Amino acid sequence: EPEVTQTPSHQVTQMGQEVILRCVPISNHLYFYWYRQILGQKVEFLVSFYNNEISEKSEIFDDQFSVERPDGSNFTLKIRSTKLEDSAMYFCASSLYRAQEPQHFGDGTRLSIL
Amino acid sequence: AQKVTQAQTEISVVEKEDVTLDCVYETRDTTYYLFWYKQPPSGELVFLIRRNSFDEQNEISGRYSWNFQKSTSSFNFTITASQVVDSAVYFCALSGAGGGNKLTFGTGTQLKVEL
Numbered sequence A: 001e002p003e004v005t006q007t008p009s010h011q012v013t014q015m016g017q018e019v020i021l022r023c024v025p026i027s028n029h030l031y032f033y034w035y036r037q038i039l040g041q042k043v044e045f046l047v048s049f050y051n052n053e054i055s056e057k058s059e060i061f062d063d064q065f066s067v068e069r070p071d072g073s074n075f076t077l078k079i080r081s082t083k084l085e086d087s088a089m090y091f092c093a094s095s096l097y098r099a100q101e102p103q104h105f106g107d108g109t110r111l112s113i114l
Numbered sequence B: 001a002q003k004v005t006q007a008q009t010e011i012s013v014v015e016k017e018d019v020t021l022d023c024v025y026e027t028r029d030t031t032y033y034l035f036w037y038k039q040p041p042s043g044e045l046v047f048l049i050r051r052n053s054f055d056e057q058n059e060i061s062g063r064y065s066w067n068f069q070k071s072t073s074s075f076n077f078t079i080t081a082s083q084v085v086d087s088a089v090y091f092c093a094l095s096g097a098g099g100g101n102k103l104t105f106g107t108g109t110q111l112k113v114e115l
Helices: none
Strands: A005-007 A009-014 A019-024 A030-037 A044-050 A053-057 A065-068 A075-079 A088-096 A110-113 B003-005 B010-014 B017-022 B024-025 B032-039 B046-052 B059-061 B064-069 B074-079 B088-096 B109-114
Touching: A005 A088, A009 A019, A019 A030, A019 A088, A019 A110, A044 A065, A044 A075, A075 A088, B003 B088, B010 B017, B017 B109, B024 B074, B032 B074, B046 B059, B046 B064, B046 B074, B074 B088
Parallel strands: A009 A110, B010 B109
Antiparallel strands: A005 A019, A019 A075, A030 A044, A030 A088, A044 A053, A065 A075, A088 A110, B003 B024, B017 B074, B032 B046, B032 B088, B059 B064, B064 B074, B088 B109
């Protein structure tokens, strides 16, 4: 069964550094998402992406965040200047169509900011 | 604004017991979609089920069943004859028909199934 893959599984970064989290969505999916989950808390929406542009973003997704689909397969989340509070599990997801289709999640990237 | 409430933070049962996880939602959308995801200790999010707002038919899949009641804005999940492998955090989530179709998650219910 096709799946969403995320790399790396764990990223440790110094505060203030830039970090790029990578995702390969399911190949025929059209919608892409990033979510984050601070340890022990609920999963929070960051951004959705369709047709090479952001469809919706949350209040969390401020100017330090950006997303890109640099080629036909990868979908990246960049955090420009990381803060301690950015430490979380970041999940990428993709879906074939809009809301009626389930979003399939990758295994996540655990980001630790020191 | 959309909201999902999972009032049960943690539930502990003994193997083979039935257990129901509650989910109550709020939305102004007339068309919306409800989901359950499982997060085992390994951390990934596994899709379990989707339900459309216009389809109130309950669903059964093996030991899993879901009860959708629009009148009470609830979408409860029952595991019959629970097993240790069911131990996980279960999230209920809601998506509207418009916008970027983001998922709004509840806070999750930690289910512990013991021998």
